[in-house]
Amino acid sequence: MSDAAGVPAPPSAPQGRETDSGLPLRPVYGPADAPAGEYAERLGDPGAYPFTRGRRPAGADGGWIQRELSGEGDSGRSNDQFRYLIAHGATGLDVIGDTPTMAWMDPDHPVAAPAVGTQGVSLCCLQDWLDLYDGLPLDRLTLSHSVPAAFAVAGLYLTARRRGVDPALLRGSVVQAPFYCEDCGYATHMPFELRVRLAVDSIEFASRAMPRFHAFLEDTYYISDGGLDAVEEMALGFVEIRHLVRELVRRQVPVDRFAPRIAILVNFRMDFFEEIAKIRAARRLYARMMREEFGAADPRAWAVNIAAHTSGLTLTAQQPVNNVVRGATQALGLVLAGVQGIEVSTFDEAFRTPSPEAHLVALRTQQVIALETGVTRVADPLGGSWYLESLTAQLEHRMREMIERIEAMGPPEGLCDGKWFRALFLDAMERRAHQLNAGRLVQVGVNAQQMPEAEDTLLRDVTERKIAPAAPRIERLRALRRERDAGLVATALRAVCGAAEDRTTHLMPPLIAATEAGATIGEMAGALRAGYGRPPDPFGLVSLPW
Amino acid sequence: MSVGRILIGTLGLDQHEVGAVTVARLLRDAGFEVVYTGRFNLPPGLVKTAGEESVDVIGLSCHSWEYLHYTDELLAGLAAAGLAIPVVLGGSVITAADRATLLAKGVAAAFGPGALPEDMIATMRRLVSAGVAPPP
Numbered sequence: 001m002s003d004a005a006g007v008p009a010p011p012s013a014p015q016g017r018e019t020d021s022g023l024p025l026r027p028v029y030g031p032a033d034a035p036a037g038e039y040a041e042r043l044g045d046p047g048a049y050p051f052t053r054g055r056r057p058a059g060a061d062g063g064w065i066q067r068e069l070s071g072e073g074d075s076g077r078s079n080d081q082f083r084y085l086i087a088h089g090a091t092g093l094d095v096i097g098d099t100p101t102m103a104w105m106d107p108d109h110p111v112a113a114p115a116v117g118t119q120g121v122s123l124c125c126l127q128d129w130l131d132l133y134d135g136l137p138l139d140r141l142t143l144s145h146s147v148p149a150a151f152a153v154a155g156l157y158l159t160a161r162r163r164g165v166d167p168a169l170l171r172g173s174v175v176q177a178p179f180y181c182e183d184c185g186y187a188t189h190m191p192f193e194l195r196v197r198l199a200v201d202s203i204e205f206a207s208r209a210m211p212r213f214h215a216f217l218e219d220t221y222y223i224s225d226g227g228l229d230a231v232e233e234m235a236l237g238f239v240e241i242r243h244l245v246r247e248l249v250r251r252q253v254p255v256d257r258f259a260p261r262i263a264i265l266v267n268f269r270m271d272f273f274e275e276i277a278k279i280r281a282a283r284r285l286y287a288r289m290m291r292e293e294f295g296a297a298d299p300r301a302w303a304v305n306i307a308a309h310t311s312g313l314t315l316t317a318q319q320p321v322n323n324v325v326r327g328a329t330q331a332l333g334l335v336l337a338g339v340q341g342i343e344v345s346t347f348d349e350a351f352r353t354p355s356p357e358a359h360l361v362a363l364r365t366q367q368v369i370a371l372e373t374g375v376t377r378v379a380d381p382l383g384g385s386w387y388l389e390s391l392t393a394q395l396e397h398r399m400r401e402m403i404e405r406i407e408a409m410g411p412p413e414g415l416c417d418g419k420w421f422r423a424l425f426l427d428a429m430e431r432r433a434h435q436l437n438a439g440r441l442v443q444v445g446v447n448a449q450q451m452p453e454a455e456d457t458l459l460r461d462v463t464e465r466k467i468a469p470a471a472p473r474i475e476r477l478r479a480l481r482r483e484r485d486a487g488l489v490a491t492a493l494r495a496v497c498g499a500a501e502d503r504t505t506h507l508m509p510p511l512i513a514a515t516e517a518g519a520t521i522g523e524m525a526g527a528l529r530a531g532y533g534r535p536p537d538p539f540g541l542v543s544l545p546w
Numbered sequence: 547m548s549v550g551r552i553l554i555g556t557l558g559l560d561q562h563e564v565g566a567v568t569v570a571r572l573l574r575d576a577g578f579e580v581v582y583t584g585r586f587n588l589p590p591g592l593v594k595t596a597g598e599e600s601v602d603v604i605g606l607s608c609h610s611w612e613y614l615h616y617t618d619e620l621l622a623g624l625a626a627a628g629l630a631i632p633v634v635l636g637g638s639v640i641t642a643a644d645r646a647t648l649l650a651k652g653v654a655a656a657f658g659p660g661a662l663p664e665d666m667i668a669t670m671r672r673l674v675s676a677g678v679a680p681p682p
Binding site for chain 2: 100103111112113114118185187227316318351426433437450464466467469538539
């Protein structure tokens with residue numbers, strides 16, 4: 001748009017020179033800015049302690065698992081989606097449950113109906129898991145999940161057994177989010193202690209029965225996508241990791257048994273170098289923590305596996321094509337940071353779960369980076385940059401400080417239940433909105449280079465197509481309930497309730513038995529809540545089937 | 547002094563609270579009293595709270611498509627309770643086409659992702675004063 005003289009005012013980047021998390025920056029960096037310390041102790045070679053430069057040893061393949069977040073409607077429809085992604089080059093799957101599934105609710109719950117399958121796949125019982133992966137090679141694909149972890153571990157374990165695949169061959173992951181789920185969009189309406197137990201028990205079970213599977217995937221993505229900055233994202237993630245590690249150790253699970261399968265799912269927003277430095281700092285902090293503090297002896301337990309999503313928060317509903325560019329920029333940063341798995345959030349994410357068109361663009365983005373740019377020829381190509389190493393050191397220092405500050409505040413249960421974390425999230429949301437309104441944060445198409453709505457049409461047809469709730473699924477579930485052995489289900493659910501009530505019994509065996517008997521996620525959640533004296537259904541609309 | 551009472555919340559299982567919280571604080575800073583009902587609201591509860599709290603406007607943040615399901619029920623519930631409280635929807639998922647559909651249903655205003663804070667505040671002011679004394 002032009003002013004009266006016909007000369008457009010040049011748009012400018014935000015004033016001031018600091019990173020998104022507020023680290024002050026110099027105009028240029030030089031040898032004097034390089035952090036102090038020996039190379040081997042501070043950086044180490046790629047593939048060597050403290051893994052600042054990544055897990056990949058020099059000379060090894062520089063690839064990563066290319067996947068896209070998927071799942072919509074029922075299991076059958078999602079299975080079609082998986083086949084489409086694999087046919088177009090995806091090298092792993094990344095499945096997200098719909099909002100009822102994430103809340104441990106059945107699709108036939110009265111409140112769930114309008115949300116069944118619209119923002120992920122609807123999964124509630126063993127048959128859904130069997131249908132989800134029907135015909136796919138379970139032992140040759142990595143299967144990542146944003147689905148309630150204990151339910152996912154039970155479902156996958158049983159699916160592998162039914163299919164005649166040894167569960168020990170399963171690869172992939174499931175997110176654990178016991179601290180922050182209630183405040184970050186995945187509320188389970190379960191008490192803190194139960195959430196932690198479900199996390200610890202599912203991790204412990206998987207470390208024995210599914211030892212190649214990362215059942216301990218710390219999810220910091222959604223912390224960052226809630227608006228918290230890079231330091232806060234990693235500090236909160238580490239506080240949760242450290243609590244779960246201590247709980248596992250307290251249960252006498254050897255650290256070298258479960259720690260090699262700890263992974264972190266991070267976000268990558270638009271502050272390119274800060275995000276790369278964040279990942280490098282997290283690897284170093286993690287390595288030192290596992291070796292020095294938790295006494296891990298297996299080098300695999302020092303090198304955390306990092307997977308990432310490009311940021312949904314940075315995507316805009318305005319000018320959706322700009323999101324393609326954001327995804328490519330962020331994905332390149334992730335490759336340069338040396339992560340193990342990438343999912344590019346699709347250009348239509350501001351409006352909907354990914355369309356096939358947007359999935360294809362996201363996969364092609366990864367493929368162009370992998371096959372055309374040559375950025376993976378050399379391990380950690382940015383290592384030694386004065387600027388990046390300085391950022392990495394400062395971020396690690398600030399993460400460590402924040403972890404110590406939070407842990408000094410007392411047991412995490414109090415911080416969760418006392419809404420301390422929630423206040424942090426709410427303030428971050430407001431902070432971001434203010435930054436955007438004040439122009440301190442610039443988004444092209446939002447507060448720079450805006451376009452009249454009538455002209456903003458590119459990709460809009462795809463972006464605005466809606467997904468109807470998977471209504472037939474509700475009927476099918478009711479039929480399933482009628483056909484199953486009601487006595488067997490009731491007995492299995494009573495056992496789940498009893499194990500929860502007992503406070504020390506391992507929750508996975510009764511959850512697996514109940515899943516096998518045909519119990520649903522909503523029923524199992526009800527039994528677990530009842531074991532803690534909570535209402536089985538947070539909405540008070542559904543009663544337990546016994 | 548308050549320039550009006552606004553109920554703010556999200557619908558059903560839509561747990562994306564960013565918009566609701568941001569708008570609630572924006573309105574509070576603009577002098578409105580905000581009755582924040584948070585997440586997990588269903589139409590009967592909203593009608594009840596709106597009546598008991600004598601709010602001037604109901605504002606719902608929509609980041610999933612559940613509003614498509616609940617809007618009719620909410621408007622019918624308000625009418626059945628004899629409450630002439632305007633309903634405003636806002637959120638990133640609301641497109642230009644959705645806006646037209648919602649206004650035709652009887653929603654007082656609908657804001658999509660490009661909405662400006664000053665426009666939201668002005669709309670709320672207009673709806674509050676319209677309720678007190680209809681413009682001539």
